[in-house]
Amino acid sequence: MSRVESILKNSSLSVTASRKRILDIFLSANNALAHQDIEIKCADEYDRVTIYRTLQTFLEKGIIHNIPTTDNAVRYALCNDACISSGHHHDNHVHFLCDACGKTLCLDEVMIPTVKLPAGYAMKEINMVVSGTCKTCKK
Amino acid sequence: MSRVESILKNSSLSVTASRKRILDIFLSANNALAHQDIEIKCADEYDRVTIYRTLQTFLEKGIIHNIPTTDNAVRYALCNDACISSGHHHDNHVHFLCDACGKTLCLDEVMIPTVKLPAGYAMKEINMVVSGTCKTCKK
DNA sequence: AGTATTTTGCAACAAAGTTGCATTCTTAAT
DNA sequence: ATTAAGAATGCAACTTTGTTGCAAAATACT
Helix, strand or coil, X not given: CCXXXXXXXXXXXXXXXXXXXXXXXXXXXXXXXXXXXHHHHHCCCCCHHHHHHHHHHHHHHCCEEEECECCCCCEEEECCHHHHHCCCCCCCEEEEEECCCCCEEEEEEEECCCCCCXXXXXXXXXXXXXXXECHHHHC | CCHHHHHHHHXXXXXXXXXXXXXXXXXXXCCEEEHHHHHHHHCCCCCHXXXXXXXXXXXXXXXXXXXCECCCCCEEEECCHHHHXXXXXXXXEEEEEECCCCXXXXXXXXXXXXXXXXXXXXXXXXXXXXXXXXXXXXX
């Protein structure tokens, strides 16, 4: 059983060609992808609607997580193994957005520091996005 | 001269009815607003296109700043006085998104902690969005 | 007040996202 | 292996969101 198949089965999703393909795209990408990035890669194979629905499903199952952006183009990234296996999804690493190449990267090794909220606020999730120049572009 | 007028003049923008109205909406809102929120309030007074262009102008002048979201609905919030007066805009406070009322709030008093990036990365901006329950909804 | 410049509204368009439904594919049980 | 039930897909139509060019109107400056 391939890697994509086991990811799908572990999330109790039926194994279909489009899901395998989209998951493959994520696995071979080294950065976060927007809906459009995926559409460009497989619009001739699968319908736009299928891509929307697949991303939605993956999100719900915690296979991918989404990264807030400032440009109305939410990006999605594969959750790492810890992420996927833990029942409740918890995404606690910093995301990096490179101004030069435009890529969004998960900095898995950089944990988000906690902050103290004012009295009366209850924290559930915390997101941190850093922008600048990435390792590759800086060279 | 009204407050909105002086904000506009300080940013060397001409004072027009639509700009005054939209700025007023921000001043009387106690939370961040999406384009849609503004459109709902004044679509019968001003054209959709004008609202887009006004928000764009305000952003460029640093009158408002935008807050990344996870739902393809970028929100905008008024910059506080320090923000506006300083030539180079620097938005260094945490944003809070309430799951209950859906409002996005600026926690002006909560500074974003810095993080150490891996070697080779250069930081330019940093954004932090915390979600949970706000003071009002928690009661 | 008059003119140059900026802003606005309109129209047309492009892109992004959603919904219902018929068809096809998966799964699981015989 | 076959088949029936349920799930996923593709298509079409539609809604919402965002963009662009241009003429008309408003603003700012002298």
